[in-house]
Amino acid sequence: MERFTLREAAAWTQGEATGDAELTGISTDSRQIGENTLFVPICGERFDAHDFIRKAIDNGAAAVVSHRENETYRVPALHVKNTAQALLDLAGGYRDKCGGKVVGVTGSVGKTTTKELLYAVLREHFHAQKTEGNLNNEIGLPLTLFTMTRKTEVLVAEMGMNHFGEISRMTAAAKPDLAVITNIGTSHIEFLGSREGICKAKLEILEGLKPGGCAVLCGDEPLLWEKRAALPCSVVTYGIENHACSLIAHLHEDGTFDIVNNSLPCDTLPVGRKFTASLSLPGAHNVLNALAAAAVGLLMGETPEEIARGLASYEASGMRQNIYERDGFTIFADCYNASPDAMEATIKVLGTMSAGGRRFAVLGSMLELGAYAKEGHQRAGRAAAQFADALYAYGPDADEMVAGAKERGMENAFAFSDQRALADALRRDAQPGDALLFKGSRGMQMERALALFLGEDVEE
Template structure:
């Protein structure tokens, strides 16, 4: 992080500084106080980190931010109306000080994979940084921006949300040069009411777009496509099914694909020209994510060979889109999160696995679907019937998932309310050479079921 002063922080946040300090770190965690750190406490629903102010000071905080204006501290202090907003404002001012470009990424499905592919591609040419882990909310996004330095040429910043207004506040801090929206699904429909509501919330990212910035959309999504000419900014589109998109992909049977420039304004790939690319992760949905990364790379002047190398270099790991063999089984672990759209995409991949074995869909319930929960889970069940040989449904909505599968003629359908029973049934039925997909919302802890199935250590 670059050095800044408490006076600069006061200017960025419109706060009042008492005392002077030079700072090289910002932390919201009183347990982690780096040297020359500004401690910025956040008030949450169940706690107020202001209560740990004295501990942070004792542990070496060089200065603090506070909305308790009557309190005095033993170190320089910055008094603000709201520390959560101050964190965003601080990050926004710091981002402007550092310069560099910011690529904002949001969407219902695929934004994290797209973020990783963007980083893999852009790192081929630029000094790039990215959102680490799942730091994509109103605390994680500003902390990501605060990792920039004056040497950072491109920051890839993921923006997630559950409610209206969240992306609006984040994009005001990030001021993206390019804003990517991967798609409009049904994630968080409980809070946003409809897919139109979700689209409206995702489009908030354009509110912070720089005047000369560009929006990059998936043109296969009708809700985005129909709005492309009414958004008041430059828009570039990519897609597989929509041939009118600026950048398209032609898929080949060997898993490679051609990236074709129909009308994307760039210097390194002429209109009508194409280049071949490949991914180490499967699925047409990931080709769409790759197209988003390719579009941004081309807009920023990368050569096709750099983009192809970046796409090929990305490897999934952990419990997100990770396909591997273990104990004689083909495992597809994608347990980080789930929505009906993501379920269908991963099940389609499962359908291509284990040509000589059977395919098991081990699916946990999807959360935050509200009134759409019944139909969303039935839809997942129907997709399981289309692409799997057996469905093992877990969680509070397992019955709806099972009903959708049975309505499509699937016979081997089972529901479970605990991991132990689920794993016992799987270990009884699955044979060496079979493929098993483990997927569900994070709260379903399907990665725990996977570890139990593989005989790995599991924390109780």
């Protein structure tokens, strides 16, 4: 982190500093205090970290932020109206101090994969950084911005949300030069009311665009396509089905795809020209994510060779879209999260797997769907009936997934309320040569069901 002073922090937050200090770190955890660190206490639902200010000072904090009135501390302090907003304001000021460009990424489905693909592409030409893990909320986004230095040429910043206003506050701090919206799905529809509401919340990312900034939108998403002309910034679109997009892809049977410049303004790929790329990730939905990364790369002056090399270098790992062989089975682990749109796209990929064996869709319930829960889970069941040979559903909405599958004629559709029972049934029914997809919302912990199926030790 670049050095800054408490006086600078006061200007960024419009707060009042008592004393000054030179700082090279910011922490929201009183237990993780390094040298020259500013401690920023955040109020949570179950605790107020202001109660740990003195502990942070004991641990070596050089200065603290506080919105408690009439409290004094034995180190310099920055008094603000609200520490959560101050954290964002600090990040915004620090982002300006470092310079460099920021690419903001949001969307209902695919934003994390798109973030990773953007980073893979941009690091081919730039000193690039990215959001790590799930630091994509109003605390994680500032912490990501604080990782920038003057050497950072571009930062890829993921922004997630559950409610209106969250992305608005994050983008005000991030001040992106380019803002990518991958799609408008049904994630968090419980809080946002409708897909129109979700679209409105996602478009908040454009509020923080730097002057001359550009929106990079998926043109295969009708809600984004119809709003493009009314947006107060330049717009670039990408798509597979919508051939009027600025950048499009033509898919080949061998898994490669051509990226064609219809009208995207760039110097390295003239309009009408194309280049071929490939991905280790399966599915047309991931080609869309790759197109977003390609569009940003071209806008930032990268060559087709650099973009193709970056896309080919990306490898999935962990709980996201990880496909591997184990004990004769093809395992497709995508357990990090789920929504009806993502579930349907992933089940469609399962349909392309295991030509010689059967395909098992092992699906956990999807959360935060509100009134759309019944239809969303039945939709997943119908997709399973179309692209899989058997459905093993787990969680509070498992019966709805089974109902959707049986509506489309699938006989081998079963609901479970216990993961051990599910794993036992899978071990009985699945045979080497079969392909198994494990997917569900994070709260369903479908990686646990996978571990049980593989005979691994699992904590109760």
